[in-house]
Structure formats: structure tokens, C-alpha cells
Amino acid sequence: MVLENLGESLRGTLKKIASAVTVDSKLIKEIVRDIQRALIQADVNVQLVLKLSKNIEKRALQEKPPAGMSAREHVIRIVYDELVSIVGSKRALPIKKQIIMMVGLYGQGKTTTCGKLAQYFKKKGLRPVLIAGDVHRPAAYDQLKQIAEKAEVPFYGEKGAKDAVSVVKHGVEHFKRSADVIIVDTSGRHKLEKDLITEMKKIFSAIKPDEKLLVMDAAVGQQAGPQAKAFHDAVGITGIVLTKLDGTAKGGGALSAAAEVGAPIVFIGTGEHIADFEPFDPSRFISRLLGMGDIQALLEKAEESAKGKDAEKLAQRLMSGKFTLRDMYEQMDMLSGMGPLQKIGELLPGNFSGKMKNVDMEETQRRLQRFRYIMDSMTDEELDNPEIIKSSRIKRIAKGAGVEHKDVKELLKYYRMTKGMMKGFSGNRKFRKNLMKQLKFT
Numbered sequence: 307m308v309l310e311n312l313g314e315s316l317r318g319t320l321k322k323i324a325s326a327v328t329v330d331s332k333l334i335k336e337i338v339r340d341i342q343r344a345l346i347q348a349d350v351n352v353q354l355v356l357k358l359s360k361n362i363e364k365r366a367l368q369e370k371p372p373a374g375m376s377a378r379e380h381v382i383r384i385v386y387d388e389l390v391s392i393v394g395s396k397r398a399l400p401i402k403k404q405i406i407m408m409v410g411l412y413g414q415g416k417t418t419t420c421g422k423l424a425q426y427f428k429k430k431g432l433r434p435v436l437i438a439g440d441v442h443r444p445a446a447y448d449q450l451k452q453i454a455e456k457a458e459v460p461f462y463g464e465k466g467a468k469d470a471v472s473v474v475k476h477g478v479e480h481f482k483r484s485a486d487v488i489i490v491d492t493s494g495r496h497k498l499e500k501d502l503i504t505e506m507k508k509i510f511s512a513i514k515p516d517e518k519l520l521v522m523d524a525a526v527g528q529q530a531g532p533q534a535k536a537f538h539d540a541v542g543i544t545g546i547v548l549t550k551l552d553g554t555a556k557g558g559g560a561l562s563a564a565a566e567v568g569a570p571i572v573f574i575g576t577g578e579h580i581a582d583f584e585p586f587d588p589s590r591f592i593s594r595l596l597g598m599g600d601i602q603a604l605l606e607k608a609e610e611s612a613k614g615k616d617a618e619k620l621a622q623r624l625m626s627g628k629f630t631l632r633d634m635y636e637q638m639d640m641l642s643g644m645g646p647l648q649k650i651g652e653l654l655p656g657n658f659s660g661k662m663k664n665v666d667m668e669e670t671q672r673r674l675q676r677f678r679y680i681m682d683s684m685t686d687e688e689l690d691n692p693e694i695i696k697s698s699r700i701k702r703i704a705k706g707a708g709v710e711h712k713d714v715k716e717l718l719k720y721y722r723m724t725k726g727m728m729k730g731f732s733g734n735r736k737f738r739k740n741l742m743k744q745l746k747f748t
Contacts, residue, residue: 312558313595315344316389320382320596329377334366341385350558351531354392354565362388386592393561393588397545397570401430405478405488405513409506409537410521412494415549415575417446419521420491421453422575422583423547428459432486437477438463439509440493441470450491456580460485471508478513490515503540510541519572521547522560530563538567545572548586629725632689635681638674676709677717683707692721 319340326333338359345355362384371380399406406423410416417440424434436454438461440446447463454461462477474490481488492509495502510518518541520534537543546564551574564571571586681689683706688695695703700714707714 312344312348316596323378323381326378329381331367334363338363345558348558351562354562358388358392389592390588392565393591394564394570396587397572398585399517399572403486404516406517406519407490407515408519408521409492410494414521414523416494416521417449417491419547419549419575420450420489421457422580423489424459425457425580426583427487434487434489435460435481435485437474437490439470439474439490441467441473442493470505471512474509475512503536506540517544518542519545519547521549524548524551524560526560530560531566534563534567538569543567543569545570547573549575551576630690631681631692631721634721634724638678680707680709680714680717
């Protein structure tokens, strides 16, 4: 869960606003104190917290709600806007031929991020390559080579070499005609040492990279600011990648470090797998943090996993209230390509992931897989008209799928429950309107 504790605290504050009888100065001051406490506990820089809370208080007390918006909705919108402002502006890396230099301390996830970034550009249709510029950590060469093989991208390194600048120059020369995106992994240290900064500067001068990305662990805390500033002073950071946002790390230190040096966060790492990586969008990030969901990200995941299917049509059917076992099978098929249920839950409005917290996710996914096997044993007529599945059909389906009768009955019960939930969504005009707007249907 992305910044779990901070998210829970902020969602509690929003509930307090939403349930308030009146919005007055007493309530405003109370929610400002709540927000200050939540942000400071999450390691957000104190000066940044004070600036943000003053802005919220001033705007909430002085600004009048726009036409059609209640005072409560207006205050929630102000909190949302100000939180978006502290995580910086949105910046997407250009999809073009370029050299990217990765910098950061040891243990921040830099080498793994190189592979994730290569995979990202590969999906965009470019030809990325990796260069092993870390000559100090013994396992760095082998680790990046393995990551390159997993991402199926070319790799260059000189095992046993001691001169990082020479290795990187040779690598860039080797790939300059065959590659579109050259990603250079560089050495880290356990702390900011002078020789590390000197080496960064030399590599920077030798290859003149287009992008210089600082990789930073979300758990880095208050030392994030000095780290970011030192790297920024050395090479001029053009973007920050936050890693390990899948844990319960406070994360505020890294978020505020980005604001301090004025470098935008461009990507976030949300897990150990190479696919657990996404471009950073401040407004969508804060929406998820506040439990408002991220419908656009959910649709992007669905489209990526649909393997040629029309994701928009699937979404329309899901919202229509007409829901068959065939529709449910297609949804499960898409879910299987979208990653763990916990991550999907984070993208849904209403903090679904919080409700799923105590569920055994692995068992749930095994159960969904068993349901698919059962549906594979059904006829077209049964998939399109589940109501006809009675006792004799249940026996035949169970035998064909190699399961117990109770497993087929469990599937039918799950289907009826899911169909009811789909009807609930389709009847929720606000949810439907938001989804259709994201899909550009309205």
C-alpha cells in the first residue's frame, strides 16, 4: 500500500470534513492540525508542512465555494489541491533517442530500476540498452546483466574493470548506432562520499547525458533532502525515481526532497517485479492516497492486460448492469494480467485495498483460478445464461473440471454476488460519470 499510514490519517481527516454539520473556523483549524500531524509523522519536511497548512487555512477561510459546490466539498478540494502542490509538477520523460544517467546511494534500488526503465521504453517501441557503470560493488555487474536478460535488452559491462568512466564511455560508443535509449547504472556508496560525487561528475562530463535521474528509497527519511541536494549540485538532477512505495514506509522525506531541489518525481517503483513501475502523476497519486481511487491507471492496466481486446467495451459492459459468466470470465482473464489484487484494490475508489487487507490474497487468487477452470468446463449456453445451471449441469461441470460439486456452487454464488455489485456500480451515477469521463464517453 502506497504510504499506508499517511493515507489512512488523511482519509480520516476528509471523513471529518464530509460528516461536519457546518464548516467554520473551528473545524478548519482542527483539520489543519490533523494534516500537520499526519505529514510530520510521515517525515515530510516541517517547513513544507507549515507552508501547506497555512495555505489550506487561508484558502478555506477566505475563498467562497464555486457555484454548485458545497462548503464541505470546497474544503476537501482545497486539501487535495494543496497536497498535489507539495509533490511537485508532472513531468514525463520524452520518448526519443537519449542517454539516461542513473545516480543514488547503495540500497536504494538503482540497479533494479535500470531494468524497469528499460522495460518501460521497450513497451513504448524504443530500443533500450543497459551499461554497467558500477565498478565498485562486486555483484553489480552480474545483477545488471541478469536484469538485462529478464527485460530482454542488450547489456554492456567490463567485469573486473576499475575505471567507471572508461567503461561507460566504451559502452556508449558500442551502442550509439544500435540503441535509442542508453541507460547507465552508476556506483553508489553507503553515504555521500567525496569520491562518489567526483566520479558522478566525471561520468557526466564524459557522456553528456540528456537525463540524470536520482533513485531514492521511499523510507530514506529526513536525510533525503541533503542527499538530493548533493546529487543535484553535482550533475543537475532532471528527475527523481521513488522506489519501494509498496511497503509501509513513511515516504514523506523523499516526497519533500523532490520539492526542495525542484526536481520532479518522474517514476515510482511499487514492488520487486520488473513490471511494478509507473510514471508519476501528482494528481493521480494524491487521489489514490486519499482513497479517491485512480480509475485511469486501472483502465491502463486493463488495456495492457487485455491482449488485443477492446478494454473500453469491457468497461462499458461492466458498468451496464448486464453481467454474465462469460463477462466474469473475461474480467478474471484481465485481472490475471494486472498483478496482485492488493495493487488493483488501491486503484479503486473507496479504499477497496483497505477492506481487502485481512484477506489471504494468495488463496483468493487460487480460488479465482479454480473458478476459471470450472468455467472452461461450461457450454456457451451456460456461460451466457447462468440461470439454467441446475443440479444435473452442476454434476457434469464438476466432473469436467475435476472439482467438487460445492466448488461449482461456490462459483455460482460468487457470480451472483459480483453481478449484484456490478448493478450497484451501474446505479452509482457519480462513479459511472467519473468512469465514463475518464473513458471520454461524456
